[in-house]
Amino acid sequence: MKTSARQAQGxxxxxxxxxxxxxLERTAYLFILPAAVLLIVFCVLPLIxxxxxxxxxxxxxxQGAKFVGxxxxxxxxxxxxxxxxxxxxxxxxxxxxxxxMVIGVVLSALLSKNTPLNKLFRSIYFLPVITSAVTVGVxxxxxxxxNIGIFTYWLKCMGFRDxxxxxxxxxxxxxxxxxxxxxxxxxSTIILVSAIQNIPESLFEASSIDGAGKVRQFFHVTLxxxxxxxxxxxxxxxxxxxxxxxxVYTMTGxxxxxxxxxxxxxxxxxxxxxxxxxxxxTAMSELLFAGIMLITVIMYYVMDKTSE
Amino acid sequence: xxxxxxxxxxxxxxxxxxxxxxxxxxxxxxxxxLLLAPLVWMCLGAFKTDPEVLSYPPKFFPEGNHFLExxxxxxxxxxxVKLGMNTAIYAVGTTIPxxxxxxLAAYAFARFRFRGKNVLFLIFLATMMIPFQVVMVPLYLEVxxxxxxxxxxxxxxxxxxxxxxxxxxxxxxxxxxxxLEDAARIDGLNEFGIFWKIMLPLIKPTMITVLLxxxxxxxxxxxxxxxxxxxxxxxxxxxxxxxxxxxxxDDYSLAFTAxxxxxxPMLILYIFGQKYFVAGQATSGIKG
Numbered sequence: 001m002k003t004s005a006r007q008a009q010g011x012x013x014x015x016x017x018x019x020x021x022x023x024l025e026r027t028a029y030l031f032i033l034p035a036a037v038l039l040i041v042f043c044v045l046p047l048i049x050x051x052x053x054x055x056x057x058x059x060x061x062x063q064g065a066k067f068v069g070x071x072x073x074x075x076x077x078x079x080x081x082x083x084x085x086x087x088x089x090x091x092x093x094x095x096x097x098x099x100x101m102v103i104g105v106v107l108s109a110l111l112s113k114n115t116p117l118n119k120l121f122r123s124i125y126f127l128p129v130i131t132s133a134v135t136v137g138v139x140x141x142x143x144x145x146x147n148i149g150i151f152t153y154w155l156k157c158m159g160f161r162d163x164x165x166x167x168x169x170x171x172x173x174x175x176x177x178x179x180x181x182x183x184x185x186x187x188s189t190i191i192l193v194s195a196i197q198n199i200p201e202s203l204f205e206a207s208s209i210d211g212a213g214k215v216r217q218f219f220h221v222t223l224x225x226x227x228x229x230x231x232x233x234x235x236x237x238x239x240x241x242x243x244x245x246x247x248v249y250t251m252t253g254x255x256x257x258x259x260x261x262x263x264x265x266x267x268x269x270x271x272x273x274x275x276x277x278x279x280x281x282t283a284m285s286e287l288l289f290a291g292i293m294l295i296t297v298i299m300y301y302v303m304d305k306t307s308e
Numbered sequence: 309x310x311x312x313x314x315x316x317x318x319x320x321x322x323x324x325x326x327x328x329x330x331x332x333x334x335x336x337x338x339x340x341x342l343l344l345a346p347l348v349w350m351c352l353g354a355f356k357t358d359p360e361v362l363s364y365p366p367k368f369f370p371e372g373n374h375f376l377e378x379x380x381x382x383x384x385x386x387x388x389v390k391l392g393m394n395t396a397i398y399a400v401g402t403t404i405p406x407x408x409x410x411x412l413a414a415y416a417f418a419r420f421r422f423r424g425k426n427v428l429f430l431i432f433l434a435t436m437m438i439p440f441q442v443v444m445v446p447l448y449l450e451v452x453x454x455x456x457x458x459x460x461x462x463x464x465x466x467x468x469x470x471x472x473x474x475x476x477x478x479x480x481x482x483x484x485x486x487x488l489e490d491a492a493r494i495d496g497l498n499e500f501g502i503f504w505k506i507m508l509p510l511i512k513p514t515m516i517t518v519l520l521x522x523x524x525x526x527x528x529x530x531x532x533x534x535x536x537x538x539x540x541x542x543x544x545x546x547x548x549x550x551x552x553x554x555x556x557x558d559d560y561s562l563a564f565t566a567x568x569x570x571x572x573p574m575l576i577l578y579i580f581g582q583k584y585f586v587a588g589q590a591t592s593g594i595k596g
């Protein structure tokens with residue numbers, strides 16, 4: 001019995017299972033069952049249900065729901081506020097992601113050696129990552145408060161006038177971008193530090209023997225070396241930015257005058273605040289999903305091309 | 309390499325290296341300052357009185373210790389102890405079953421050979437691609453029809469299974485030698501016993517990572533508690549704090565205090581488990 005089980009492990013091709021193998025197979029299914037049931041009920045089923053909900057005109061529950069076909073989608077692409085929220089989300093992502101990645105790459109290059117001082121800096125930079133978005137939002141709301149904020153005061157001392165960054169429609173979004181980077185650049189930095197540490201030391205040695213300075217070394221050894229790991233934080237940051245919700249929700253609530261209402265904030269408001277238009281909100285979230293999928297596929301394609 | 313470094317350099321070269329490091333160091337310090345200043349200022353705000361907070365120019369350090377008065381004020385307005393309890397129940401109640409159920413599935417995927425294994429695993433991984441925002445409305449409806457709105461069931465059960473944890477734990481199980489299982493099997497241990505008594509203790513660091521990251525995720529989660537548990541008695545810290553700030557922006561010292569207190573548990577967790585937090589992020593980056 002035992003030997004046949006052994007052989008089975010060596011031979012990956014499927015053949016008729018023996019008694020012990022069948023028993024192990026049953027055990028495997030049993031082990032997977034709880035997680036599978038939960039994932040199906042609370043992840044796959046809602047996804048399927050979302051297609052159904054998105055073609056209904058409905059309030060808080062399915063009673064009185066009316067099938068409206070693709071009307072919700074037609075409404076969305078003609079909804080000025082939805083289009084505006086797409087614009088805001090894209091502007092937000094377009095500024096946040098590149099800045100975040102540049103900061104991550106530069107800081108990780110500076111912090112790649114495991115000295116005690118570098119370790120201290122790394123743990124400081126990681127601190128906001130574990131802090132809740134609400135705490136971060138409240139903190140920055142107070143720090144940038146037009147009357148009591150300490151940063152407002154310091155900015156005024158540095159000669160800036162009328163510092164009221166969060167209540168200004170042209171600056172509020174960029175404040176949110178700043179705070180989002182502030183909260184998450186520690187992740188990109190840590191991931192890229194471990195990527196740099198995985199680059200063989202001999203490459204750095206060879207380049208310094210060849211007389212390359214620190215800057216040239218950065219462009220010719222470090223950057224190409226971290227490219228494979230670069231995609232993961234880049235991708236997660238893009239997807240995360242497109243789904244921006246909690247910092248906006250706590251810091252500005254989407255205002256002033258809707259200037260920071262990202263897609264998810266608008267979807268949330270439509271579904272759960274006063275309006276309760278669940279069908280319409282779901283249709284919009286489906287469009288968001290399609291957008292994210294499209295970007296993921298494009299990124300994957302580009303990644304595939306460049307890594308060859 | 310080390311030999312070259314170990315050789316004592318002349319003082320002039322050392323001096324030059326030090327001078328060259330100054331710009332880098334300054335840059336790192338500026339970033340550290342930008343990170344710490346707001347957090348420290350907020351924590352110090354919890355010790356200030358309202359007139360102190362409102363005084364102009366704003367002061368960085370408090371004059372006395374008024375923390376307890378502020379805390380009393382917070383407790384009167386939003387009952388932070390209750391919010392903290394709710395958050396703790398949500399975080400621990402999700403994390404403990406999550407560790408067990410996901411590790412069990414991960415173990416099966418890592419160590420067993422069965423029909424449909426690869427397809428099943430791919431389906432599991434695909435669930436990671438579904439953004440929460442897309443399923444939030446149907447999930448809300450589901451919980452509503454189960455009668456679980458504003459209960460811990462509704463808050464916890466949908467959050468337990470996670471393909472991300474399965475993925476993380478599976479790679480840890482894959483690294484263990486095959487002989488262990490066989491030896492335990494000869495000793496007459498059943499499959500669950502092998503998993504529970506032999507294999508699970510061997511991947512303790514990974515399980516601690518899951519524990520800390522999962523507690524942190526729940527503690528900081530805003531969107532799901534906002535949707536599933538919006539009744540005053542069911543609110544979590546994130547949720548309650550967001551409400552509190554939204555409603556009354558004039559009670560500044562209370563806002564400082566509430567935000568500071570809500571941050572402390574995660575800070576303690578971070579101080580003691582820093583390497584696990586970092587490990588969780590770093591491996592997820594490498595594995596892609």
